[in-house]
Amino acid sequence: MTDTTPATPLDPLAPLGKIKEFNPTRQRIKKWLVFAVIGFALFYTLFPVYWLFLNSFKTRLDMFATPAIWLLDAPTLYNYVQTFVERPFLRFMFNSLVVAVGTTILALVFGTMAGFALARFDYPGRAKYHVSFWILSTRMMPPIVTIIPLFLFFAFVNLLNTKTALVIAYTGFNLPFVIWMMKGYFQELPRELEESAMVDGDTRLGAFIRVLIPLARPGLAATAIFTLILSWNEFLFALIITETQTSNTLPIGIAGRITQYKTEWGEISAAGFASCIPIIIFAFIVQKHLVRGLSFGAVKG
Amino acid sequence: MKRLLSLVGTLVLSAGLAGTALADLTVAVPNGSEGDGLRAAAVDYSKLKGVKIEIVQAPYSNLFERAATAASTRSGVFDIVLMDDPWIPFFAENGFLVELGPFFKGIGTDGPDNDFLSKSVALCRNPYNTGPYICLPYVGNAQLFFYDPEQYASVGFPDGPRTWDDVLTASTELTGDGSSRKYGYTMRAAEGNPVVADFMPIFWSFGATLFDADRKVSLQTPEALQAVKMFLALAKVAPPGVESFGADEVGTAIAQGSAYSAINWPNWVATFEDPAQSRVVGKIANVKMPDGTSAGSSEIGHWTMGISIDSKNKQEAFDFMVWATSAEQVKISALRGNPPVRFSVFTDTELTSQEQYRHYPTLMQAINFSTPRPRHPQWPEIENAFGRELSAAVAGRISAEEALDRSQKAIEAIIAR
Numbered sequence: 001m002t003d004t005t006p007a008t009p010l011d012p013l014a015p016l017g018k019i020k021e022f023n024p025t026r027q028r029i030k031k032w033l034v035f036a037v038i039g040f041a042l043f044y045t046l047f048p049v050y051w052l053f054l055n056s057f058k059t060r061l062d063m064f065a066t067p068a069i070w071l072l073d074a075p076t077l078y079n080y081v082q083t084f085v086e087r088p089f090l091r092f093m094f095n096s097l098v099v100a101v102g103t104t105i106l107a108l109v110f111g112t113m114a115g116f117a118l119a120r121f122d123y124p125g126r127a128k129y130h131v132s133f134w135i136l137s138t139r140m141m142p143p144i145v146t147i148i149p150l151f152l153f154f155a156f157v158n159l160l161n162t163k164t165a166l167v168i169a170y171t172g173f174n175l176p177f178v179i180w181m182m183k184g185y186f187q188e189l190p191r192e193l194e195e196s197a198m199v200d201g202d203t204r205l206g207a208f209i210r211v212l213i214p215l216a217r218p219g220l221a222a223t224a225i226f227t228l229i230l231s232w233n234e235f236l237f238a239l240i241i242t243e244t245q246t247s248n249t250l251p252i253g254i255a256g257r258i259t260q261y262k263t264e265w266g267e268i269s270a271a272g273f274a275s276c277i278p279i280i281i282f283a284f285i286v287q288k289h290l291v292r293g294l295s296f297g298a299v300k301g
Numbered sequence: 302m303k304r305l306l307s308l309v310g311t312l313v314l315s316a317g318l319a320g321t322a323l324a325d326l327t328v329a330v331p332n333g334s335e336g337d338g339l340r341a342a343a344v345d346y347s348k349l350k351g352v353k354i355e356i357v358q359a360p361y362s363n364l365f366e367r368a369a370t371a372a373s374t375r376s377g378v379f380d381i382v383l384m385d386d387p388w389i390p391f392f393a394e395n396g397f398l399v400e401l402g403p404f405f406k407g408i409g410t411d412g413p414d415n416d417f418l419s420k421s422v423a424l425c426r427n428p429y430n431t432g433p434y435i436c437l438p439y440v441g442n443a444q445l446f447f448y449d450p451e452q453y454a455s456v457g458f459p460d461g462p463r464t465w466d467d468v469l470t471a472s473t474e475l476t477g478d479g480s481s482r483k484y485g486y487t488m489r490a491a492e493g494n495p496v497v498a499d500f501m502p503i504f505w506s507f508g509a510t511l512f513d514a515d516r517k518v519s520l521q522t523p524e525a526l527q528a529v530k531m532f533l534a535l536a537k538v539a540p541p542g543v544e545s546f547g548a549d550e551v552g553t554a555i556a557q558g559s560a561y562s563a564i565n566w567p568n569w570v571a572t573f574e575d576p577a578q579s580r581v582v583g584k585i586a587n588v589k590m591p592d593g594t595s596a597g598s599s600e601i602g603h604w605t606m607g608i609s610i611d612s613k614n615k616q617e618a619f620d621f622m623v624w625a626t627s628a629e630q631v632k633i634s635a636l637r638g639n640p641p642v643r644f645s646v647f648t649d650t651e652l653t654s655q656e657q658y659r660h661y662p663t664l665m666q667a668i669n670f671s672t673p674r675p676r677h678p679q680w681p682e683i684e685n686a687f688g689r690e691l692s693a694a695v696a697g698r699i700s701a702e703e704a705l706d707r708s709q710k711a712i713e714a715i716i717a718r
Contacts, residue, residue, distance in 0.1 A: 060578040064557050066482075078577070243357045243367075259333030260361040260385075261568045263549040
């Protein structure tokens, strides 16, 4: 049996359906829930930094006091003097700076060009062999598996205990990340831009440097800060490859304050807190690019 | 901003990426006061003699691996290694160390002078106390028993503990039900070196030995079981979580006044007597190890310098070692926080009149009555295996009998390799 009821014509003035009523209490709860989540996230991320800061100005006695001392009661610079005057932490910091900046520059130079090539050019096996995936796959293995070959290689070329060895190793490990980040950014940029430049007489390299690089600046900033942080904090390779103050980086220097008999928590806190400062400064310098850089192009494969 | 960034980058990179310094001598040392002391001495020596010395400093656990790898690969990268004394058999029995006899002859003697403590010098011969000299002692450590006399007096031990039973009785009373969070005793029971270092003095004081006269593992004995049971009983009156405690946690508990007795290394005396680091300034006594069924004996823990067989600068290395272990330099090293190895420095009134060196007479006595860790080339592996089972027993995962049984098998397997 078929329904023979004629269809009701649409009444333009009829109500559209049940509209969710505005509930101020629910809105307020929602707002406070959001604040609570943000507050927890802030506490979770900032409290360790605060505790590090606090301990760096405390005596060992205050550090282990029960109940804990939550505010700076009687600050002391003793830990900073021990760390930066009595011990060669300024040297370690300089080494870290050389290695991190060197790695970042090298990884960006090579990674940007490789990312551009992967985003733009057709090359044999592009679709079949998934070259860009295999580049990324080098990040999937635990770094420790490469330690022995790298150690032997650097010993063979007489680069053990040098900052150069660290820069080479870190550049190798950061390159896949840089290539993939930059490949995504370049894929976001229309081909027509560099083609226009080339039509106007520029070379491909010229178009890349003068047109695409300025446009990819947000991506460069975001990639640079990640590379810098990874190189600045790296421990494992530095532990194996470096030996003396000539090349020891900050993470090695800090770990060195754990001795057989005693752990110098005050010095570790002072060095740890001071080691955050250069990265924070760099992050502030590039932050205007950072947010856009993180969201822009990051989802492209 | 771009200019600033590029300027920073250029300056930093132009400061030079490479940096291997060519040195006359390369010395491997641990992090900590021993390594710092020798590094400072090396700077003084360089100024005095014009010899360039490179100091390679590494964490304790990493130093052995580095030195062992360098020795095994015959790289000769280290001329001198500052060795913890239990490492000596590994380096000596594998032929990685230079015999010092001919060098001593070169300076008109047969060996180290008589001012060195005999136990310190005995360590530097392989086999122990009888073989040729293969190193020179630099830092003289032996464990001490630290306790709070006031607290021990309050529970009926005005003269301090004489035996481990005294320690257990007093600690049980002082800990009570643990609600005050003050503990009569605390211990290092973290796996590996910490728990073994804390256990061995108790082990020896009950007449147990790890190896018998034929160098066979001898852990399944009534003496060893008695020692483990005492160790576990002490763990019960110690703070919760001691199975993860190392020297730092134990020292901190004493310095904070939350534990009243423990075995630890003498380096902690300076911390206990420093008002910025301690709540117990002037309150902590240190004595030789309490007795068990046998006389108590501290574990000796010296830092010694040996010359790599592959060093290309053996004579220069020997000259530096002799200079660094002279009475004058050992005293300077003591002022830098390293216990001495010479009688004249232990009894130097300029030092012993100061609060932070008041433990020197006790320490010298402890060294003189100390016992070395079993002299075996595979000791680091043995220590790890033994430490794993002891720590598991302290954590309550296995019984005393199981700990000994498993250790016996694990150590036998290591030796059989």
